[in-house]
Amino acid sequence: MSYPVKIIGRFSRDQKAMAAIEFAIIMPVLITIMLGGIQLVSYTNASRRVDLIVRSISEMISQAVPPSNSSTATVNAVDLHFAYDSALVTFPYVMTDAKSKGISWWQNIVINFASIKFTPTSGNCSASSDQSACNVASVVWTSTGLNSTNYRPCVVPQLPADDTSAPSSATLPRSDTSK
Incomplete structure (x- = not known):
């Protein structure tokens, strides 16, 4: 018989209920820590993704080539449209959230x-x-x-x-x- 099976068997045969009480006290704390960790990782990933999008947009704008008759580069809406499209890749929940609200995905992000x-x-x-x-x-x-x-x-x-x-x-x- 393997070790985990022995522990489970011993836990189920315990007549004093001490193991069940310890389990009932510790398990909510462990679940709270685990769920908090998942939320922290999600927040960190979202922050990192926004930072990467901002860097990409600023690099694109800074590398825009000015027209031959000017020393000032221009950027138009077509140049920046990729920011909306990249929202689908960066934040895949935008489409699900928009669907639950009954709107198009592009109306769900500003x-x-x-x-x-x-x-x-x-x-x-x-x-x-x-x-x-x-x-x-x-x-x-x-x-x-x-x-x-x-x-x-x-x-x-x-x-x-x-x-x-x-x-x-x-x-x-x-x-x-x-x-």
Whole structure:
């Protein structure tokens, strides 16, 4: 007889019920730890996927070639459309969630793009630890996204905000070169 079978047999023959009480006390704790670990891994994977998408989009935009008659590169909606399509691969639950809501998958996710231009406030800015004091951030163009009312309007200058601040369409993370 194998060792696990002996343990199960001994557990079932125990008349004192101590093993059952220990099992009843420890099992909920172990299940809670296991489910918490699964949620932590899911959150970490989702955060990593969003970071990879943002990096891919920023690399694509930074490598855009300007037209021959301009020194400024342009990006259009066709160039950025892959971000919506990549949502299906990156977050496979988007389709299931959209189906349960009775909407199309592309209506279940909002992706906004904005181009920010930094204009120096003066030629000799001495605020080296906070470059946001030396530049004004203006939105050059913005996409409205699908089903979105929270986009960066072009007429509002972007204000510096701490990294711990809540996301806002009127703020950008503060530049801190002291770290």
